Amino acid sequence: xxxxxxxELENVRFARGSHPVLAGVDMHIPRGAIVALMGxxxxxxxxxxxLMAGTLRPQSGQIRIAGQDLQKLSEDAMYxxxxxxxxxxxxxxxxxxxxxxxxxxxxxxxxxRLPENLLRKLVMMKLEAVGLRGAAGLFPAELSGGMGRxxxxxxxVVMDPMLIFYDEPFTGLDPISVGIIASLIKRLNTALxxxxxxxxxxxxxxxxxxxxxFILAGGKIIAEGSPADLRASDSALARQFLGGQPDGPVPFxxxxxxxxxxxxxxxxxxxxxx
Amino acid sequence: xxxxxxxxxxxxxxxQTVPGLGVASRFLLxxxxxxxxxxxxxxxxxxxIYGFGVRSLILMVVAAFFTGMVLGFQGYYALVRFGATSxxxxxxxxxxxxxxxxxxxALLFAGRAGSALTAEISSMKATEQLSAMEMMAVNPLAWVxxxxxxxxxxxVPILCAIFDLVGIFGGYLISVPVLGVDGxxxxxxxxxxxxxxxxxxxxxxxxLCFGVVVTWIAAWKGYTARPTAEGVGNATTLSVVxxxxxxxxxxxxxxALLFx
Ligand SMILES: Nc1ncnc2c1ncn2[C@@H]1O[C@H](COP(=O)(O)OP(=O)(O)O)[C@@H](O)[C@H]1O
Ligand SMILES: [Mg+2]
Numbered sequence: 001x002x003x004x005x006x007x008e009l010e011n012v013r014f015a016r017g018s019h020p021v022l023a024g025v026d027m028h029i030p031r032g033a034i035v036a037l038m039g040x041x042x043x044x045x046x047x048x049x050x051l052m053a054g055t056l057r058p059q060s061g062q063i064r065i066a067g068q069d070l071q072k073l074s075e076d077a078m079y080x081x082x083x084x085x086x087x088x089x090x091x092x093x094x095x096x097x098x099x100x101x102x103x104x105x106x107x108x109x110x111x112x113r114l115p116e117n118l119l120r121k122l123v124m125m126k127l128e129a130v131g132l133r134g135a136a137g138l139f140p141a142e143l144s145g146g147m148g149r150x151x152x153x154x155x156x157v158v159m160d161p162m163l164i165f166y167d168e169p170f171t172g173l174d175p176i177s178v179g180i181i182a183s184l185i186k187r188l189n190t191a192l193x194x195x196x197x198x199x200x201x202x203x204x205x206x207x208x209x210x211x212x213x214f215i216l217a218g219g220k221i222i223a224e225g226s227p228a229d230l231r232a233s234d235s236a237l238a239r240q241f242l243g244g245q246p247d248g249p250v251p252f253x254x255x256x257x258x259x260x261x262x263x264x265x266x267x268x269x270x271x272x273x274x
Numbered sequence: 275x276x277x278x279x280x281x282x283x284x285x286x287x288x289x290q291t292v293p294g295l296g297v298a299s300r301f302l303l304x305x306x307x308x309x310x311x312x313x314x315x316x317x318x319x320x321x322x323i324y325g326f327g328v329r330s331l332i333l334m335v336v337a338a339f340f341t342g343m344v345l346g347f348q349g350y351y352a353l354v355r356f357g358a359t360s361x362x363x364x365x366x367x368x369x370x371x372x373x374x375x376x377x378x379x380a381l382l383f384a385g386r387a388g389s390a391l392t393a394e395i396s397s398m399k400a401t402e403q404l405s406a407m408e409m410m411a412v413n414p415l416a417w418v419x420x421x422x423x424x425x426x427x428x429x430v431p432i433l434c435a436i437f438d439l440v441g442i443f444g445g446y447l448i449s450v451p452v453l454g455v456d457g458x459x460x461x462x463x464x465x466x467x468x469x470x471x472x473x474x475x476x477x478x479x480x481x482l483c484f485g486v487v488v489t490w491i492a493a494w495k496g497y498t499a500r501p502t503a504e505g506v507g508n509a510t511t512l513s514v515v516x517x518x519x520x521x522x523x524x525x526x527x528x529x530a531l532l533f534x
Contacts, residue, residue, distance in 0.1 A: 055408055082411040089409075093402035107410040110313055110417070159410075 006031040006163060006195045007052055012061035014047060021047050023219035024061070029212075034189050034196040036206045036227075038241065039216035045199040046090065048216070049165045052197065053085055054078045065163065083111060086156035087165040092148040094140040094155070101127070101136040104155045111159070126154040129191075130184060146177030150184070157188055163195050164188070170202040178202070182209050203242050207231075215241055301497065302490050304415060305423050311416035318417070322425030326387045330433060333382055338370075338437040341378060342444025345369055349445075350453050359455050363464035366445035370438050371468065371477040372533065377525050379434040380484035384517035387429075388492035391422055392513035395496025396506040404497075419493050426489025427482065434481035438474075476532045483528060484521050491517040 007029040014022040021044040029035050039045055050056040051063060054070050063070045065081065073081065094103050104123045108114060114122070127133040130150040140148060149169065156164060166185060170178045186209045189196045200206045207213070207227035215223040215230065215238050223230060223238040230238060239245075256263070308314055349365040395418065398404050404414045442464075449455040468474065492513045499509035 053409060055405065079411045079413070082409060085409065087406070087409040089402045089406055091402055093406035095403055095406075096401070107412070110410070110412045155410075 004031050005029060006066060007197070008062070008064045009048075009052075010062040010064075012051060012058045012063060014044070014051060014056065014058045020219055022051075022058070025216070025219070025221055027214060027221060027224075029195060029197060031195055032189075032193065033211040034185065034198060034209055036210035036213040037197060037199045037216060038201060038203070038206065038213060040241070041201070043216050044219060045216060046167055049087065049167055049197065049199060052163075053082065053087060053165060083107075083159060084161050085163045085165065086159065086161040088149070088153050088156045088167060088169055090167045090171065092140075092145075092152040094143075094148055094152055096140050098139075099136065100132065100138050100140070100143065100151045103140070103151060104158050106155065107159050123154075123158065126158050127151075129157075129188070130154045131180070146173050146180065149173065149177070149181060153181070153184060153188070157192060157194075160192055161194060162192075164192075164197070166196065166198045166200075168199055168201070170200055170205055178205055185209055203244070217241070298490070298494050301415075301494055302423070302486075305419045305493070308413065308416035308420045309424065311413055311420075313412050313416040314420055315417070318421040319424055322421045323429055326383075326425055326429040327433075329390065330383055330386045330429075331436070333386055334379060334433050334437050335440050337378060337382055338375075338440035339444040341374055342366065342370065342441035342446075343448045345374075345441070346445040346448030346453065350449065350455070359453075360459045360463055361467075362449050362455050363446070363460035363462075364467040366449070367442055367464045367468050368473060370441040370445075371473045373477075373525075373529070375434050375438040375441060376477055376480040376484055377521060379430060379437045379481060380488055380521045381518055383426075383430055383433065383485070384488045384492070384514050384521065387426065388488050388517050389510050389514050391426070391489065391492040392496040392499070393506060393510045395419070395422075395493060396499035396501075396509045399497065399499060400501040400503070400506055402501075419497065423489050423493055426492070427485045430485025430488065431478045431481040434478060438477070479532070480525065480528050483524060487520050487524060488517045491520060 005028040007027070009025050009027040012022055012025045013020070025048065037045055037048065047056065051058055052065065054063075054073070057071070068081065070078070094100075095106065098106065101123055104126055105119060108119055108122060124133055124136070127136055130153055132147060132150050132154070135143065135147060135151070140151075143151060153169075169181050169185065173181065182205050185196060185198065188194070198206060198210060207230075210227060212226055213224065213230050214221050215235075217237050223233050223235045225233070231242060233239065233242075258266070345366045346362070349362050349369075350359060353359045353362055353365065395404075398418065404418065407414045407417060446457075446460060450457045450460055495509045495513040495516065499505045
């Protein structure tokens with residue numbers, strides 16, 4: 001890619017115990033783009049977002065954001081950098097004891113001493129942008145899934161971040177809410193001049209707003225390119241994933257010790273099903 | 275054979291526990307020290323102290339009242355045989371101030387406020403609220419954990435003092451109006467035999483130690499709970515059980531050290 005990269009990952013490895021989640025990931029995320037990160041669940045997509053946000057540290061490899069090597073940042077500097085990032089969590093992660101308004105106001109209250117009327121203006125602007133100014137007084141328990149996600153989105157961008165992470169923003173929403181969230185992601189990215197990293201398995205919705213996509217499988221990036229490139233990809237894995245085929249390079253069957261016929265024979269003999 | 279396996283198992287268990295304690299201690303220290311973090315808020319601290327007070331005050335008062343009354347009956351029964359009922363006030367006061375006040379306050383606090391604290395922190399973790407906070411560059415130790423820890427440490431000695439006072443009053447109600455012990459002697463004996471630093475302060479010091487231990491365990495169990503509904507439930511139960519046993523064990527150690 002020719003454009004300047006905001007986020008760069010170089011040979012990033014990360015393991016949970018003996019289980020390697022990421023086995024050498026290279027990625028360049030161009031400034032200003034909406035980049036999709038796709039892959040099977042449990043494949044390490046959330047882990048990758050946490051690595052970029054510095055809440056997890058890789059065992060080896062380098063992660064640079066705006067040229068800064070995350071490994072070399074102190075805890076304080078990391079917190080400072082994070083003020084320029086926003087994340088929409090998979091389950092919204094709204095503070096249940098605060099109203100929608102106070103949820104969105106939370107980062108502003110913690111980081112700045114703003115006069116109350118200015119703070120109200122800033123929060124109302126973001127709530128208006130997600131179409132929920134009218135829900136300012138509601139508590140998370142009173143919001144539908146889609147509304148909760150939109151409030152969380154308003155909270156993620158209230159500090160005008162340069163880099164926004166979306167972890168499965170479409171999962172568990174009705175089609176109308178999916179459409180709303182997708183158009184909001186696109187609009188916010190343009191309005192804020194931000195860069196967005198979007199984790200999703202919703203291929204159609206994601207490709208409708210993404211400029212570039214990565215497919216993660218087996219702990220590595222197996223394909224990347226514009227949505228059109230990816231669709232035309234001749235990688236069997238990429239085709240299986242994008243086409244939603246149940247069997248292919250990623251097998252339908254979880255590996256078993258015995259083949260099916262032998263297992264049936266044995267269970268017949270033992271009088272039980274294993 | 276069983277014994278031979280038991281010993282290395284015990285050793286392995288100990289080796290697993292010791293580094294665990296180290297991590298838990300670091301958690302305690304860095305939480306307590308984050309009063310200096312810019313995200314620590316005294317408003318949150320006062321709100322937590324108020325919350326602990328509201329949650330446990332009535333419970334403490336009722337429990338203390340009954341404890342004091344039972345002490346009155348049992349003490350009278352023991353003393354009347356030696357014709358020493360004049361010492362009943364002293365007996366009640368010393369039992370409460372040195373032992374029952376701090377221990378029962380801590381146990382009730384673990385059951386009421388400690389369990390609620392574990393449930394709150396672990397469900398914040400399970401619903402990614404703590405991670406969200408970290409993503410917003412707000413340290414969850416400073417904003418969530420520290421005010422709750424400090425509030426517990428401050429509240430338990432205060433609740434203990436209230437427990438002691440109400441307990442003594444309950445004991446008085448049984449001893450004097452019901453059992454007919456002379457009121458003047460009851461108070462006079464108590465006054466001349468209870469010392470401020472030896473009995474009252476050491477009792478409150480015990481309560482302070484229990485406050486640290488109970489809130490530390492409650493916060494730690496919540497912070498390290500598995501982030502699932504089941505994890506929240508388990509952590510809450512474990513928090514009460516661990517805190518209660520630790521209080522009883524620590525009480526033995528403190529009593530041996532302070533009053534020997
Ligand atoms: N806190 C954790 N402790 C242990 N293993 C974890 C934890 N979080 C995730 N994992 C494991 O790491 C792998 C990648 O998880 P994740 O990044 O959440 O996948 P994805 O977001 O792609 O579904 C999975 O095998 C998951 O079981
Ligand atoms: Mg995930």
